[in-house]
Amino acid sequence: MSLAEAAEGVCELLWIVDTSDDEVSSMSRLLRRLGTVVDIAGLSLDESSALIAEASPDGILALADDLLDKTANIARRLGLPFLSPEAANLLTDKFAQRHAFEAAGIEIPLVVPIQIPASQQDVEAIIDRARFPSVLKPRSGEASRNTYLVETANELRDHLEDLSKVDRSQNRKYILESYIPDALEPLAGIGFAGYVSVESIVSAGVVSHLAITGRTPMAEPFRETSAFIPSELSTHDQVAVMEMATRAVQAMKVSIGCVHTEIKLTPDGPRVIEVNGRIGGHVPYTLSTSTGIEILPLAMRIALGEMIVFGTLPECSKLGYVLHYYAPLNVRRITSVSGLESLREHSGVDEVILNRGPGRTVDWHEGSFGHVFSVSGAVPDHDELRELLRTIADTVRIEGE
Numbered sequence: 001m002s003l004a005e006a007a008e009g010v011c012e013l014l015w016i017v018d019t020s021d022d023e024v025s026s027m028s029r030l031l032r033r034l035g036t037v038v039d040i041a042g043l044s045l046d047e048s049s050a051l052i053a054e055a056s057p058d059g060i061l062a063l064a065d066d067l068l069d070k071t072a073n074i075a076r077r078l079g080l081p082f083l084s085p086e087a088a089n090l091l092t093d094k095f096a097q098r099h100a101f102e103a104a105g106i107e108i109p110l111v112v113p114i115q116i117p118a119s120q121q122d123v124e125a126i127i128d129r130a131r132f133p134s135v136l137k138p139r140s141g142e143a144s145r146n147t148y149l150v151e152t153a154n155e156l157r158d159h160l161e162d163l164s165k166v167d168r169s170q171n172r173k174y175i176l177e178s179y180i181p182d183a184l185e186p187l188a189g190i191g192f193a194g195y196v197s198v199e200s201i202v203s204a205g206v207v208s209h210l211a212i213t214g215r216t217p218m219a220e221p222f223r224e225t226s227a228f229i230p231s232e233l234s235t236h237d238q239v240a241v242m243e244m245a246t247r248a249v250q251a252m253k254v255s256i257g258c259v260h261t262e263i264k265l266t267p268d269g270p271r272v273i274e275v276n277g278r279i280g281g282h283v284p285y286t287l288s289t290s291t292g293i294e295i296l297p298l299a300m301r302i303a304l305g306e307m308i309v310f311g312t313l314p315e316c317s318k319l320g321y322v323l324h325y326y327a328p329l330n331v332r333r334i335t336s337v338s339g340l341e342s343l344r345e346h347s348g349v350d351e352v353i354l355n356r357g358p359g360r361t362v363d364w365h366e367g368s369f370g371h372v373f374s375v376s377g378a379v380p381d382h383d384e385l386r387e388l389l390r391t392i393a394d395t396v397r398i399e400g401e
Contacts, residue, residue, distance in 0.1 A: 002284065004034040006296035011304060014055050016040060016048075016074075045070070049077035059303035065092050065142050068277050081305055083277055087253040091277035092140050095175050097252070104251035106244075106272060109178040113139070116172040117164035126160075127153045131178040135222070136160075139173035142276070144222040144367035150176070180273065183265040189232030191386050193217045195264045195273060196231045198245035199283050199295075201310075203302050205255045208310035209242045210295065211287055213280065214382075216389065219326045224368045227282045228321035229290040232382045237265070238313070244270040252277070258299050281368070282322040282376075289320025289378050318378045319385055323392070324371035327362045331400030334360050337372060339396035348388055350377035362400070372398050 007013050013035030019025040020041040031037050036055060040048040052074065060080045062071040068088040075082030083091070090100050098111045110131045118126070136159055137147040146163075150156045156176070163174070182194045193215040200209045214231030218224060233241065245261040252259075252275050260280030262273035284295050291314045302308055327334060334356050344352045356362055356372045363370055375392065379385050 001034075002296060006294065007035075007300060010297050010300050011059070012036075014038060014052075014057050016052060045073050045077065049074050053078055059300070059305065061299060061303040063278050063299075065140070065276060065278060068092055081256050081303065083254060083257055087255070088277065090252045091254070091275060094137070094139050094274060095173075097274065098175075098177070100251050100253075101248065101272060104247065106247055106251060107268075108272075109180055110134075111175055111177040114160070114174040114176055116160070116174055118160050123157055123160050126176060127156060130156065130176055132156075133179040134176050135179055136174060136176050137222075139175050142367075144218075144224060145369070146365050147222040147367065149179070149221045180264045180271050181266050184267050187233065187237055187265045188214055189382055191216070191389070192232060192382075193225075195262060196233065196241060197227075197280055198242060198261045198263060199229075199280055199287060200245060200249060200259045200261065201295075201298060201302060201308060202249060202254050202256055202259060203306070203308045206307075206309050207246045207249050207254075207259075208308070209245065209313055210293060210310060211283075211291065211314065211316075212238055212241060213283070213286065216323070219324075220329055221364070222367070223326055223364065223370070224281075224324065225326075226321060226323045227280070227286055228319055228385060229283075229286040230316045230319065237270075241265075241270050242313070244272060248272045248275050251275075256302060258295065258302075285376060286320040286322060290316040290318055292317070318380055319382065320378050321376065321385060323375040323389075324368060325373050325375075325392070325396065325398065326364070326371050327356075327398050327400050329364050331362060331398075334358050334362060334372060334398065334400045336399040337396070338399075340373060343375065343392060343395055346388070346391060348377050348379040348384060349375060351375070 015031040015035050015037045017024050017028055017039055018041045019028055019039050028037055038052055060075050060082050062068055072083045072085045072088035090097050095113050098108045101108050112126055112129050133151045136150050148159050188194055197213040198209055199211045200207055211229045212231040214228045216226040241263050248261050249259050258279045260276040263270045264273050287293050287295050336358055340352050353374045
């Protein structure tokens with residue numbers, strides 16, 4: 001519905017769907033009311049492209065990581081502006097991405113590719129190459145799913161053994177990379193996390209930055225707890241972060257589209273965590289709330305070939321935020337969530353959504369998708385956000401077993 005609203009006055013929508021997915025199939029009736037639907041279930045890339053071409057599209061857009069490769073190959077066949085297949089691969093393969101950074105002169109952590117299941121001999125060879133602490137995560141994926149902090153060789157052995165037991169019939173790719181150190185001072189603001197993300201657009205190869213998103217500390221092990229615009233970085237650090245984001249986007253060979261770049265603040269300056277070739281999670285809401293800029297129509301206009309460039313970082317009239325709250329790591333089923341009703345009455349809160357209520361199961365392996373509830377809204381400044389965070393901590397209780 002957000003896409004349909006964004007398209008008003010910009011374009012007519014052509015929905016490309018694969019109805020072999022039950023969830024997509026159930027949505028197709030609604031999508032037919034919002035535009036033309038092309039079903040590519042069971043079709044090859046050439047067949048899909050030929051069927052889409054019959055509708056004579058002027059542009060193509062994908063908003064999820066796992067759609068980038070296929071969309072890039074379709075776009076090339078149709079002669080539509082989009083990421084090249086090479087760029088799409090770099091944006092969805094974290095191992096290939098690290099090597100592209102290194103080739104561009106961007107410092108990277110030590111990174112080791114891992115194939116699951118891993119034999120005992122493979123595990124020991126990986127340990128010989130590793131540097132601890134490290135982060136173990138899928139080579140392709142989003143929302144911090146199945147991401148582990150690994151502090152010792154024995155922990156790595158245990159994690160790889162557990163992963164190898166999940167489904168031996170599947171070959172799954174992971175990477176192990178050395179943990180990027182934290183800054184010695186709270187450069188992103190007192191009480192906030194030591195990493196940010198840069199929200200950017202690329203039009204005809206020109207990179208424009210729309211916002212720097214701040215964060216609150218992660219829930220263990222690497223579950224994101226918030227996104228808010230603007231960050232509380234100093235002007236000096238904003239410049240350094242945006243310069244690093246530009247270098248990272250260029251290293252990914254992105255010539256068009258929206259990009260979400262995560263950057264860690266370290267004792268030696270900003271370091272790239274990863275680059276995503278899509279709009280960041282919650283950015284449409286936080287960017288619109290803080291600056292008035294609607295990014296979905298921008299993305300569509302860029303996909304249609306319009307040249308759009310921002311010379312400076314847009315100003316923020318207030319602070320837009322989305323907060324996620326999780327059950328403790330050892331909880332597998334929610335028994336109660338209390339305090340949400342009083343929170344809904346709080347100044348600065350626009351919406352409180354219960355995502356996992358009593359009786360629902362939770363699993364930290366789901367990453368950000370497994371949050372129990374979320375809070376979104378706008379406050380005047382960062383001090384008001386800190387006060388709201390304290391209020392939520394004092395008001396809401398998640399119980400489970």
